[in-house]
Amino acid sequence: xxxxxxxxxxxxxxxxxxxxxxxxxxxxxxxxxxxxxxxxxxxxxxxxxxxxxxxxxxxxxxxxxxxxxxxxxxxxxxxxxxxxxxxxxxxxxxxxxxxxxxxxxxxxxxxxxxxxxxxxxxxxxxxxxxxxxxxxxxxxxxxxxxxxxxxxxxxxxxxxxxxxxxxxxxxxxxxxxxxxxxxxxxxxxxxxxxxxxxxxxxxxx
Amino acid sequence: xxxxxxxxxxxxxxxxxxxxxxxxxxxxxxxxxxxxxxxxxxxxxxxxxxxxxxxxxxxxxxxxxxxxxxxxxxxxxxxxxxxxxxxxxxxxxxxxxxxxxxxxxxxxxxxxxxxxxxxxxxxxxxxxxxxxxxxxxxxxxxxxxxxxxxxxxxxxxxxxxxxxxxxxxxxxxxxxxxxxxxxxxxxxxxxxxxxxxxxxxxxxxxxxxxxxxxxxxxxxxxxxxxxxxxxxxxxxxxxxxxxxxxxxxxxxxxxxxxxxxxxxxxxxxxxxxxxxxxxxxxxxxxxxxxxxxxxxxxxxxx
Numbered sequence: 001x002x003x004x005x006x007x008x009x010x011x012x013x014x015x016x017x018x019x020x021x022x023x024x025x026x027x028x029x030x031x032x033x034x035x036x037x038x039x040x041x042x043x044x045x046x047x048x049x050x051x052x053x054x055x056x057x058x059x060x061x062x063x064x065x066x067x068x069x070x071x072x073x074x075x076x077x078x079x080x081x082x083x084x085x086x087x088x089x090x091x092x093x094x095x096x097x098x099x100x101x102x103x104x105x106x107x108x109x110x111x112x113x114x115x116x117x118x119x120x121x122x123x124x125x126x127x128x129x130x131x132x133x134x135x136x137x138x139x140x141x142x143x144x145x146x147x148x149x150x151x152x153x154x155x156x157x158x159x160x161x162x163x164x165x166x167x168x169x170x171x172x173x174x175x176x177x178x179x180x181x182x183x184x185x186x187x188x189x190x191x192x193x194x195x196x197x198x199x200x201x202x203x204x205x
Numbered sequence: 206x207x208x209x210x211x212x213x214x215x216x217x218x219x220x221x222x223x224x225x226x227x228x229x230x231x232x233x234x235x236x237x238x239x240x241x242x243x244x245x246x247x248x249x250x251x252x253x254x255x256x257x258x259x260x261x262x263x264x265x266x267x268x269x270x271x272x273x274x275x276x277x278x279x280x281x282x283x284x285x286x287x288x289x290x291x292x293x294x295x296x297x298x299x300x301x302x303x304x305x306x307x308x309x310x311x312x313x314x315x316x317x318x319x320x321x322x323x324x325x326x327x328x329x330x331x332x333x334x335x336x337x338x339x340x341x342x343x344x345x346x347x348x349x350x351x352x353x354x355x356x357x358x359x360x361x362x363x364x365x366x367x368x369x370x371x372x373x374x375x376x377x378x379x380x381x382x383x384x385x386x387x388x389x390x391x392x393x394x395x396x397x398x399x400x401x402x403x404x405x406x407x408x409x410x411x412x413x414x415x416x417x418x419x420x421x422x423x424x425x426x427x428x429x430x431x432x433x434x435x436x437x438x439x440x441x442x443x444x445x446x447x448x449x450x451x452x453x454x455x456x457x458x459x460x461x462x463x464x465x466x467x468x469x470x471x472x473x474x475x476x477x478x479x480x481x482x483x484x485x486x487x488x489x490x491x492x493x494x495x496x497x498x499x500x501x502x503x504x505x506x507x
Contacts, residue, residue, distance in 0.1 A: 041474075050262050052271055073279060073282075091256075091260075092260075093255060096251050098258075140260075142261070160220075160254050192249055
């Protein structure tokens with residue numbers, strides 16, 4: 001680490017070399033797509049905690065979140081065939097499907113999407129990195145996020161993760177609206193470039 | 206509109222879709238732009254945000270307590286869905302064969318159309334490579350009986366379950382294959398008690414926690430008249446209170462069959478099967494067994 005928060009690309013490459021390799025067809029999602037008996041149960045086993053943690057962010061505790069989780073799994077059964085391990089991690093794909101369902105659900109019920117308010121201390125500090133590292137799991141997107149200049153990283157976190165509008169991000173950070181818009185866009189594109197450079201597809205191998 | 210403007214608009218819409226959602230009009234516009242965009246770029250923002258969401262969730266998952274019953278209800282729903290799919294033929298031995306086209310096929314597997322002699326255990330054993338696991342094999346009577354005594358000595362009853370389908374060994378290979386190829390499949394020989402129904406019993410139980418499926422094979426278990434008594438399977442789960450075994454179903458043994466294969470239909474998810482017991486119960490089975498008659502038991506992993 002460079003400053004306790006930022007992880008260099010070199011460190012990430014080293015870390016990623018420790019990431020377990022992926023056997024083609026081995027994730028529960030791929031097994032569902034192949035029609036393998038037991039795969040749906042394995043999917044529930046593998047991703048319930050992830051989906052629940054995401055649902056809580058959108059809906060808080062309670063039946064609404066639980067219903068949303070069930071909807072996500074139904075959608076996963078339908079969408080598993082579209083999972084491409086060369087383009088995304090299985091958890092990333094699950095999170096993508098979950099986010100779509102949550103947005104649809106929110107729009108359906110109240111037409112207004114508001115994710116949970118941003119918690120204080122949302123920065124990914126040293127301890128969080130260590131916890132993630134301790135799991136010996138790939139976190140390339142977070143690493144790519146860390147490569148962004150601080151202002152863009154903040155724009156991306158506030159808008160993408162915490163669901164703030166561009167105007168809200170502008171109000172919170174004091175940055176002009178145009179700067180926020182371009183910062184988010186350029187930030188995401190820079191993250192994509194970092195991931196491409198590192199070989200995002202390796203996550204699935 | 207220039208290409209650059211179109212690209213900017215596309216990305217903004219993709220981003221909005223991943224954060225706030227889009228109106229029908231915006232969605233229509235996005236789809237039009239996506240149709241003209243290179244395939245590889247169509248979902249990159251959503252994928253990237255998905256990766257971020259997933260990675261950020263790691264820190265939450267460790268300390269997260271799931272709502273009571275959520276995982277169980279999802280597992281039950283998934284298991285039920287798989288059983289429904291399996292009945293329709295979408296999941297079955299063919300799926301397994303497709304998946305296990307590699308080294309896993311360590312033993313010859315007869316084509317589906319190859320007739321298997323009814324009740325011919327040698328033939329079944331030959332064509333079905335059940336993976337034996339030494340830690341789970343053939344518990345001695347003493348150990349099994351000890352557990353049975355412990356179980357019989359407890360007072361609380363299990364949950365009731367369904368009447369399951371009995372398939373006299375006409376197509377044992379299909380069902381055997383479907384479970385035996387699962388990595389965690391366990392196969393345990395029955396241990397008979399002194400109950401009169403089980404004097405000459407042999408056979409085994411095959412079960413997989415992973416796929417929540419299994420079957421029982423019986424030879425010599427006394428045939429029953431369903432209006433007099435029925436058999437009922439109980440599954441002990443290491444992750445449940447042993448006073449509350451999972452009901453594996455009520456079943457009958459038809460007369461005149463040399464071998465009977467009974468599919469297991471556990472009504473609740475079984476996370477770590479350790480012990481199986483077949484009791485003799487009143488017609489229809491029971492909600493709470495008085496545990497007065499145990500026909501056979503099978504000891505799994507300790």
